[in-house]
Amino acid sequence: MSAPAEPVLEVDGLVKHYPLTRGVLFKKQIGAVKAVDGVDFTLGRGETLGIVGESGCGKSTVAKLLCNLERPTAGAIRYKGEDITKLSGRALKAVRRNIQMVFQDPYTSLNPRMTVGDIIGEPYEIHPEAAPKGDRRRRVQELLDVVGLNPEYVNRYPHQFSGGQRQRIGIARGLALRPEVIVADEPVSALDVSVQAQVINLLDRLQSEFELSYVFIAHDLSIVRHISDRVGVMYLGRIVEIGRDAEIYDHPTHPYTQALLSAVPVPDPEAREHRERIILSGDVPSPTDIPSGCRFRTRCWKARERCALEVPQLAVPAEFRLATGPAAHDSACLFAEEKQVVPVDGAGPEAP
C-alpha cells in the first residue's frame, strides 16, 4: 500500500501563480490567479495516476507544468531524481523527450495543413537523434499501425479522419519519441461514448506494450477509476485526497471527494431511489481569492470554526493514523470521516 518502489516523477510543493496586473505603462501587480497552489505526488514506473477535479481546479495547469510548457512559480518536478524545472537548453530538451503530452481536443491540436505523416514525424525534426532521416517514414507507419490506423494513411490530412481517429494520431505523435511518461489531459472527453471505449482500451494496451507511466487528467470519475492505479482529487489548486483507486472510490474520507462521487450519475435506474446524494451549495470560489484555512470550507456541510483558521495538510488523518484499513490514506481534512457513497455493486460482473 506504500508508494511504488521506483518513482519516475516526484512532484514537490508545485506552485503556479499567474499575476494580475493593472496599468499599461506602470504595471502593478494587484493579485494572482493561484492556479496551482502546492501540489505533491509521485508517479511510479508503469503506474497510472489519475487526477480528477472540476473546471478551474488547476489540473490542466499541472499537466502543462509536468511537460515544461510552463515554468512553475515554486516547487520541484524531479524526473528520475533530476529537477527539470531548473533545466534549460540541451539538458531540458533531453528530458522533454521522455515526457510527452496527449491533448484533449483532437480537432485543434493537429495542424490542418500538415499530413498525418508530418504530424507524427515532427518530433523527429526536433529530436533528430531519435531516428535517422531515412528511417522516419517507416517509423511513422509503424506508429500508425500501433495505434490501430492504416499505415497507408500517412499522406492524408487531419480533416479526413473522425474524432476518435484523430485522437489516435495525437497518441501516435506522443509515442514517437518513445517517452517514459505520457501526460494525457482529458484525452477522451471530446469523443462519443462508443469511440471513448476504443481509445481507452488503446491507452491500456500501449501502457503494457511500452511500459509507459501515465498521468491521466480527466473530469469523468468513472473513466479515471477504470484506467488509474492511484487517484488524486484536486480542488482549487491543491490535491485534497489521494490514494489507491479503491481507497478513494470505496472509502473516501474527504467531504469534497464524497460530494463529487455522490453527484456522478450512475447508469442504473434501480440505484436512484436508494442513493444518498450530497448536493453542494454554491460555486467554486475564484482562484484569485482563495478562502482562508481549508479552501473547501465555503461549500462544506461539516465546516466549523477551526476550518477557517487552520490549513489542513495532505496526510493520513489522525483518526486513521493507527488503522491499517483502506480508509488510512492521505486526505486534507481536519474532520475526516469515512463515508461510503458509491453503492457497492452486487449486480455487475464480479471483478476477480
Added chain:
Amino acid sequence: MLLDVRDLHVEFRTRDGVARAVNGVSYSVDAGETLAVLGESGSGKSVTAQAVMGILDSPPGRITGGEILFQGQDLLTLKEEERRKVRGARMAMIFQDALSALNPVLSVGDQLGEMFEVHRGMSRKDARARAVELMDRVRIPGAAQRVRDYPHQFSGGMRQRIMIAMALALEPALIIADEPTTALDVTVQAQVMDLLAELQREYRMGLILITHDLGVVADVADRIAVMYAGRIVETAPVHDIYKAPAHPYTRGLLDSIPRLDQKGQELYAIKGLPPNLMHIPAGCAFHPRCPMARDECRTDEPPLHEVSAERGSACHFWRECLDERTR
C-alpha cells in the same frame, strides 16, 4: 397525449449531397413524463427536437415528411406566425451552452421580462417584477440585485438556471432540454438536474431530455428512446432497458461505459464509426458495426418490432439480444 411525433423525416441539402438526418422518427410524451432521447453526435436527436420546436435551420434543413401533433394540433400545418405563439408560451427549449443562447448585451432581467412583455403584454415594470420572482424560483441568490446583471457576470451553473427560468416563464406544457448539463461540472450538474426535475413535477410538464449520458438518463427519465443514424432503434421504460437491452447498439453502449463502482477489465468497444449520413448503409444502419449481423441485416431494414406493450426494438434478432442478457 401531449406531443406525438409521427414518422418524421428531415434532410439537409448540402453541396456534397443530401444528408438524411432524421429517417422516420416517432415518439410521444405525456404530461408530467420525462422521455430521454439518447444518441451520439449525428444520431439526429437534436435535429428532431429542432423540428418539433420549429427552429430548424432551413435551408439547408427541410422536413420532408411526418406529423408533429402537439396538444392535438399538427404543428407542421401552422403558419410561421401561429407557430411563434406556440414557441415559448406552450413549449420551450433549454440549450446546452447558456452563454451563447443568452443575449450578451441585454441584462438577464430584460431577457426574462421580454417574455412577459411580448407574450403577455405586461408593462416593463410588472415584467421586471416577474423576472425577479422567476430568478428566485430557480434559486439564484440575491435575485433582486442580480436582475440587472449581464449573462457573463454569472457562473456556468447560474446561467443554466437563468435558461431554465426563461423556459419556465410562461409555464409551457412541454420542455425540450438539449444536453442541459453537459457543459457543467458534476457537482453543479447535480444541482441543475435536481432543480429541473423538481420544477417539472410541480408544473406537470412533459420533458424531453436529449443527452448522450447514460448516467443522467438512469437518474431522471421515465422512458428512453435510443437513436442511431436518424432512426429510433430501441424504445422502452428506463428500468427495462438497463436490465436487458433489446438492441445490440444499446447493449454495446451500456457495455462500453466504465463504471464508478467497479474497476473493470478491458472495456467492450463497439467497433468502427457511426455512419456518414449521406451514405447510410443499406438494410439495418448498424449492421457494419454489429456483432450479431447476418445476411438479412445487410438487405432488409428492420421495422420497430413490438417487444412488449411498452417496448420496441428495430432489430431483426431482438429476441436473441434479450436472451443473451437475461441468460
